[in-house]
Amino acid sequence: MLSSLHIENIAVVRKLDVEFGGGLTVLTGETGAGKSIIVDSIGLIMGAKPNPQLIRTGETEAYVAALFTEISDTAARRLAECGVGLEDGEVYIERIITNGGKSKAKVNGRSVSASLLRRVAELLITINGQNECMLLRSHEAQLALLDVYAGTGEVATAYGDAYSKLISLRSRAEELRRAVKEGALAADLLKYQINEIDAANLRVGEEEELLKERARLRDREKTVKLANFVYRAAYMNDKGVSASVLAERIATALSQLAKYSDEAAADAERVSAIAVELEEIARRTYANFDLDGADDEDPTERLDRIEGRLDLISRLRRKYGGDIESVLAHRASAAEHLNAIENNEELVAQIEAEIKTAKEKAKSLAASLTALRTDAARSMADRITEILASLDMPKVSFHIALMPRELSPHGAEDVEFRISANAGEDIRPLSLVASGGELSRVMLAVKSVVSDDDSGITVIYDEIDAGVSGATSGKIGLQLRKTAQGGQTICVTHSAQIAAMADTHLLVSKIERDGRAETKVTPLSGEARVNEVARIIGGINVTETQRKAAVDLLAEGARITK
Numbered sequence: 001m002l003s004s005l006h007i008e009n010i011a012v013v014r015k016l017d018v019e020f021g022g023g024l025t026v027l028t029g030e031t032g033a034g035k036s037i038i039v040d041s042i043g044l045i046m047g048a049k050p051n052p053q054l055i056r057t058g059e060t061e062a063y064v065a066a067l068f069t070e071i072s073d074t075a076a077r078r079l080a081e082c083g084v085g086l087e088d089g090e091v092y093i094e095r096i097i098t099n100g101g102k103s104k105a106k107v108n109g110r111s112v113s114a115s116l117l118r119r120v121a122e123l124l125i126t127i128n129g130q131n132e133c134m135l136l137r138s139h140e141a142q143l144a145l146l147d148v149y150a151g152t153g154e155v156a157t158a159y160g161d162a163y164s165k166l167i168s169l170r171s172r173a174e175e176l177r178r179a180v181k182e183g184a185l186a187a188d189l190l191k192y193q194i195n196e197i198d199a200a201n202l203r204v205g206e207e208e209e210l211l212k213e214r215a216r217l218r219d220r221e222k223t224v225k226l227a228n229f230v231y232r233a234a235y236m237n238d239k240g241v242s243a244s245v246l247a248e249r250i251a252t253a254l255s256q257l258a259k260y261s262d263e264a265a266a267d268a269e270r271v272s273a274i275a276v277e278l279e280e281i282a283r284r285t286y287a288n289f290d291l292d293g294a295d296d297e298d299p300t301e302r303l304d305r306i307e308g309r310l311d312l313i314s315r316l317r318r319k320y321g322g323d324i325e326s327v328l329a330h331r332a333s334a335a336e337h338l339n340a341i342e343n344n345e346e347l348v349a350q351i352e353a354e355i356k357t358a359k360e361k362a363k364s365l366a367a368s369l370t371a372l373r374t375d376a377a378r379s380m381a382d383r384i385t386e387i388l389a390s391l392d393m394p395k396v397s398f399h400i401a402l403m404p405r406e407l408s409p410h411g412a413e414d415v416e417f418r419i420s421a422n423a424g425e426d427i428r429p430l431s432l433v434a435s436g437g438e439l440s441r442v443m444l445a446v447k448s449v450v451s452d453d454d455s456g457i458t459v460i461y462d463e464i465d466a467g468v469s470g471a472t473s474g475k476i477g478l479q480l481r482k483t484a485q486g487g488q489t490i491c492v493t494h495s496a497q498i499a500a501m502a503d504t505h506l507l508v509s510k511i512e513r514d515g516r517a518e519t520k521v522t523p524l525s526g527e528a529r530v531n532e533v534a535r536i537i538g539g540i541n542v543t544e545t546q547r548k549a550a551v552d553l554l555a556e557g558a559r560i561t562k
Contacts, residue, residue, distance in 0.1 A: 001020065001022055001068065001069060001070050001458050001487070001488035002020050002042075002066060002067075002068055002124075002125060002458045002488065002490070003019070003020060003067045003068060003069040003070075003090075004017065004018065004019050004020065004066070004067045005017070005018045005020070005038070005041065005042065005045075005064070005065070005066050005067075006018075006063075006064065006065040006066075007037070007038070007041045007062075007063075007064050008062060008063040008064075009055055009056040009059040009061065009062040009063065010037055010040070010041055010054050010055070010056065010062050010064065011034070011037045011040075011054055011056060011519075012034055012037065012056070012510065012517050012518060012519050013034060013037055013041075013056065013518065013519045014056065014513075014516075014518045016519060016520065016521060018038065018506065018521045019523070020488070020490065020504070021488075021503060021504040022070075022484075022487070022488050022503070023481075023484045023485065023487075023488065023489070023502075023503035023504070024480055024481050024483075024484035024489050024490075024491065024501060024502045024503050024504070025488070025489070025490045025491070025502060025503065025504040025505075025506060026490075026491050026492075026493050026498060026499045026501075026502040026504070026505055026506070027490070027491070027492045027493070027506045027507075027508055027521075028492075028493060028494070028499050028505070028506075028507060028508070028532055028536060029507055029508035029509050030509070032510070033508045033509050033510050033519060034508050034509075034510065034519030035492045035508045036462075036492075037519060038492075038508065038521075039127065039129070039460065039462050039492060040054065041064045042066070042125065042127065042460065043127060044064045044095045044097065044103075045064055045065075045066045045093050045095055045121060045125075046117075046118065046121035046122070046125060046127065047105070047114055047115075047117040047118035047121055050095075050097035050098075050101060050102070050103040051097075051101075052097070052098070052099045052100065052101050054097070055097065055098075055099050059099075060098060060099050061096055061097060061098045061099065062096070062097050063094070063095070063096050064094070064095045065092065065093065065094045065095075066092070066093050067090060067091075067092050068090060068091040068092075068093070068124050068125075068458075069089065069090050070089075071086060071089060071090070071091060071124075075123050075124060075457070078123050079091070079120060079123055082116065082119050082120055082123075083116075084107055084108065084112075084116075084120055085108070086108075087108045087109075091107065091108060091120070091124065092107070092108055092109070093105070093106070093107055093117070093120070093121065094106040094107075095117070105117040107120055123457070124457060124458060125457060125458040125459075125460065126447075126457055126458070126459055126460065127460045127462065128443060128447055128459065128460065128461050128462065128464070129461075129462035129463065133436070133439045133440055133443050136417075136430070136439065136442065136443050136446065137430060137431035137439075138431070139414055139415060139416055140410075142400075142415045142416065142417045142430075143410055143414070143415040145446055145450055146373055146376060146377060146380060146400060146415050147373070148450050149376050149379075149380045149449060149450050150372045150373050150375070150376030150377075150380075151372070151376075152369055152372050152373065155365060155368050155369055155372060156369060156410075156411075158365055159362065159365035159366055159368075159369055159411060160409065162358065162361045162362040162365050163362050163407060163408075163409055165358050165362075166355065166358040166359055166362050166407070169351055169354050169355045169358055170355060172351055173348060173351045173352060173355060176344050176347055176348045176351065177348060179340070179341055179344050180341075180344045180345060180348065183341045183342075183344060186337075186341055187338055187341050187342065190334045190335075190337055190338040190341070191338065193320070193330070193331070193334050194331055194334050194335055194338065196316070197316065197320065197327060197328070197330070197331040198331070200312055200313070200316055202313065202316070202324050202327060202328060203324070204324055204325060204328070205324075206313070206324065207310065207313050207323075207324060210306050210309055210310055210313075211310070213306055214303065214306045214307065214310070217299050217302055217303045217306070218303065223289055224289060227285050227286070227288070227289035230281070230282060230285045231282045231285055231286045234278045234279070234281055234282035234285075235278065235279050235282030235283065236282065242278075242282075243278050244275045244276075244278040244279045244282065245275075247271050247272075247274050247275035247278060248272070248275045250271045251268050251269075251271040251272040251275060252268075254267050254268035254271060255268040359407075362407055363407065363412070366407055366411050366412040367412070369411045369412070370402065370411065370412055370413055373402055373411075373413065373415070374402060377400035377401075377402060377415075378400075380400060380449055381398050381399050381400045383449045384398045384442070384445045384446055384449055385397065385398040387444075387445035387448055387449065387479060388441060388442065388445050390475055390478070390479065391441045391444070391445065391472060391475045391476055391479060392441075392468075392469075392471065392472040392475055393421060393438070393441060395420075395421075395422050395423040396419065396420065396421055396422075397419065397420040397427055398417070398418070398419050398442075398445075399417075399418045399419075399427055400415065400416075400417055400418070401415070401416045401417075401418055402414075402415060403415075403416060416429055416430075417429070417430040417442075417446075418430060419438075419442065421438055430442065436466065436467040437466070437467035437468040437472070440464050440465070440466055440467060440468065440476075441468065441472075441476065443464070444461070444464055444476060444479060444480070444483075445479075447459060447461075447483075448479060448482070448483045451483055451487070457487075458487075458488045458489075458490065459483065459484075459487070459488070459489045459490070460489075460490045460491070460492075461480065461489070461490070461491040461492070461493075462492045463492055463493065463494065464476060464480070464491060464493070464498075465493050465494060465495040465498055470495070470496070470497055471497075473495035473496075473497040473498055474497035474498075474500075474501075476495070476497075476498060477495065477497050477498035477499075477500065477501035477557070478501060478560060480498065480501065481501045481502075481560070484503070494536065495536070496533045496534075496536040496537045496549075496550065496553055497553060499532070499533055499536060500533055500550075500553035500554045500556065500557035501557045501560070502557075504523065505523070505524040505525070505529050505532070506521050506522070506523055506524070507521070507522045507523075507524050507528075507532055508520075508521055509521075509522065529554065530547060530550045530551055530554065531547070531550075533550035533553055533554060534546040534547045534549070534550035537549055537550060537553075
């Protein structure tokens, strides 16, 4: 249950702590006192979209925290499936919103995403207000409520997976059928691309090599001159002594000096090695730059061939990718696509067989869903009818219709709640005939029935008494009291009859502090509670008659709830 709620800087709330008990808790107070702020704050705990306008004037952020205790085994198991463990059997949720519209959330001190916050909160608490009443008119909401009552969870999940697979296979088959129709043209294009790339006989790194060779050939005259200089100066010089020959003479002289100096002997070896290295460098330069004219090809022709090859590579790069690797990758992809096209008919037949199997599995699971829903629909409708009869709708007829349809994401049927609120009226869809007051009572009845089968969740009703008479409010209060037994129900109300049924009565009021209005919450008992119930009955100026009526209501509530 929701044990406590802490609020800071939300609207007129500066700082507020609210303690909740088990059973039925009501919040009453004058319009504008801050009851909706408490509900909105709980909504933030449940993952509602942050609204910067909620932040108290002059503040930069707001903070809400809620402590949940006495977690049911079912809720604890589902929380664990979400990756949330209990801390001393409790769950502590925090939410911060900023005036920039951003928010942060924590569960038991660990930061969580907004989606995970919503998943966690929906296992602990639910809010039912006027918006939820309107949503009750939708077939999707009606189906979801029936499924909760029917306990279709595992079967519905298995069906959803099977249906998703079926849709995926159908989509794949359709793609392949389109590919078969378009295959001839696509195949011709792919074959052309593959042949064009293959004909080029590309090699990774080739372009870089060609660019270097082109640069060398363009500077042929200069490079030959420099290479000749290196060769003549280092090794073979017709007009003078080369460096290698000179080094050898130096080495010979040092060798003769070796008998007079140990260092001369070492230097002789070093210079001799230099002579050998100079000769090697000269020969390598001679060969690399073709100084003997062994390469008979005209440099101009060679350069033309290189330019042509680079142009081919550039054209392929522009068509198929940014570099040779990309061009070759395109070729591989084209070959794979071509293979798929050439084998499409076989693939279509294979997938159609898989579709048949997947459809049979989905139909089988859908039939299981239908059976669960059919049994649950009768039982749920009977229980809702019984509760509605106790809420001043004695001639009501309530039915849950299952309307067969083709397989859909939710099964093989649509669900529709139907009602006849008065004797002699035809049963018609709930979305067409229910008034506001009737819809509130239907929601209470539905939620009461579903809550019985989803115990452990705190249920909040925001002005469930809207649009109903005082006598009916008393019966709604009695139903709320029954629903709250063994659990926790919180109700924001303007009804004295409902307030009189509560285990815990909290008064929401405004005070002025430092020139600004603030909301406060006061637990009521004794005379204070009598005065509040009397105020609800009679308004601002409470009379003794209204006080006596309040005493009688509270006494009746105490008697009924014993």
